[in-house]
Amino acid sequence: MNRRPVLRRAALLLAALLPLSAAAQDVLIRNATVHTATARGTLQDTDVLVQGGRIAAIGTGLPAGSAQVVDAAGAPLTPALFGGITAIGIEEVSGEASTRDGALALGQNARDITVRPEFDVTLAYNPESILLPVARVEGIGFTLLNAGTTAGGSIIGGQGAVVRLDGSPDPIGPKALFVSLGARASSLSGSSRAGQWMLLDQLVDEARGRIPADSRFALLTPAGRATLARYLDGGGRVVVAVDRAADIRQLLRWAHKHKLKIAIAGGAEAWKLAPELARAGVPVFVDTLANLPGNFDRLGATLENAARLHAAGVEVGFSQSDDASHNARKVRQLAGNAVANGLPWEAALAGLTRVPAQAFGVADRTGTIAVGQPADLVLWSGDPLDVAHTARQVWLGGRAVPMRSRQTELRDRYLHPAPAPESGALPRAYPPRVD
Known part of the structure; x- marks a missing residue:
């Protein structure tokens, strides 16, 4: 043969x-x-x-x-293009736990809340992941690694950073801290979104030294205190996953109080607070495919979200809410949907390029x-x-x-298989049967 x-x-x-x-x-x-x-x-x-x-x-x-x-x-x-906020390189197979490194789970109930902002997913980044070439051939050159929240974790997921998908092993920009708010994170805050603000205020008090490190109520390790302190007073970008307008309003107040530099991921109802977001200089990374009231935090979802935000002066970027790592190519569809619903074409392209590069501190690199x-x-x-x-x-x-990529190789292999062996009609991927 x-x-x-x-x-x-x-x-x-x-x-x-x-x-x-x-x-x-x-x-x-x-x-x-x-x-x-x-x-x-x-x-x-x-x-x-x-x-x-x-x-x-x-x-x-x-x-x-x-x-x-x-x-x-x-x-x-x-x-x-920017692939969005993903787990490319820190997740291989979403259904196989041993290949997922993007979230920390140390406690299993409210009594065991463990808040570890020092958790850094970039340490697990694999530049030889099969997902890199899958994204690259779709025109994607960089992504923000997401430190997600999970059962047994906390509303502060940890830190990530931008990586270029060129096979280099290290991030190219500063760290970002990830926080989840609203219904998606209520199970991590005593089953109440009100508890999220209580916890966040306590964590700030700990980071500022207003709660002694040896207090039995303390939630942070010494490393966690030092990490969180770096993000206060504008020291680093905090990426907040949140959708409901009421939660975004509280977020803006909280961020202003503690002088935090935030970005919003999701923001299904962000258009309702577009002027406030513009005045605060908060970029919003929307998912235009999440345009239906799929849950109670998205009752005000609309296809015109990006266009309304842009019209008010908000910097708009794009990121998927679900399965972002394996389908990063869909970010182009997100941007195209936004254009079809009123966002200027040039603004949509900026949301895939310049806006994320500036928001996450890599504008001089890509x-x-x-x-x-x-x-x-x-x-x-x-x-x-x-x-x-x-x-x-x-x-x-x-x-x-x-x-x-692996996907194009598989496509070509089965669309155009080599001639089957004389002993049978099976594609060459299968060995001939021996009776």
Whole structure:
């Protein structure tokens, strides 16, 4: 049997799964529709020159020199996209507990509440996760690792950070602290959302030293006190998962009182407080697929959430509420849905690029197309906010990403199987039966 096609496919898959360790190649992307996600907006028939992994020039008629030339023929070129707030790299199989590292469970009931803000999910990040190439081939270049809440944990899930999906092992930005509020977290706060504010106020008092560390009522370890203290007085971004307008109102008051720099994840009813959110400078990462009153915290959900927030001056980003790690590609659908319901196209693209990069402290590393920026780029077959179109090529740090993943390999394997062995009609993935 000819094993060369099998070996070739195996080599392609291995290349897709390994970190992007090869040196960046100089590239000139010619005649593209360049969506910069900056104040320059969209540039027609424009060239982008990449040298040494960074964007060296943007213009027309740029000389190629020794750079490889890619003719975009007018196709869209965007920054690599934000995959949302996910567990990419800290979760492999959602149904297998041994592969999930994104949440801490140390206590099993209210008497055993254990609050560990020092818990840092980035320490479990696996840059060789099978999910990285699955996301990369969809044009996704970075994500915020989520420290989630779970039974036996607390409303403070822990810390995460932004990682680039280029195979590098470490975060590229500052840590963010994750908090869950509302009905989704009431089981972690004595079965009452009112208890959440009581607990949060106590934790702040502990971090500020107003409750002695040796008090029998203390909830934080010394490391937890030091960690939480870093986020007070604007010291770091606190990402709060919350939907109901009443809870968001309390959150704004609480954040103002303690001088916290917050971002909202979810925010199904955030549009009701759009002016207040704009005045406070709070970005909101919405899930436009969660547009029905699926629970009592989302009775005011609407397809126009993103558009109404933007109209009021709120910075809008996108992130899925459910299954974000395995279906990160859906963030484009979220943005496209928002455009279909009134959000300007450029604002939707910014919500997938510039807005999250700025919100999470990595604007100098990714999120825009500008001279001097790392070359995290995607060339598309058409409108990137239309799911009918796909990424033709992705570059991260100027390195061309192999446009292969385990999913594409499986697709190709079973759509175009090799000729079945003479002994039977089964695909080659199955050994011939021996009677």
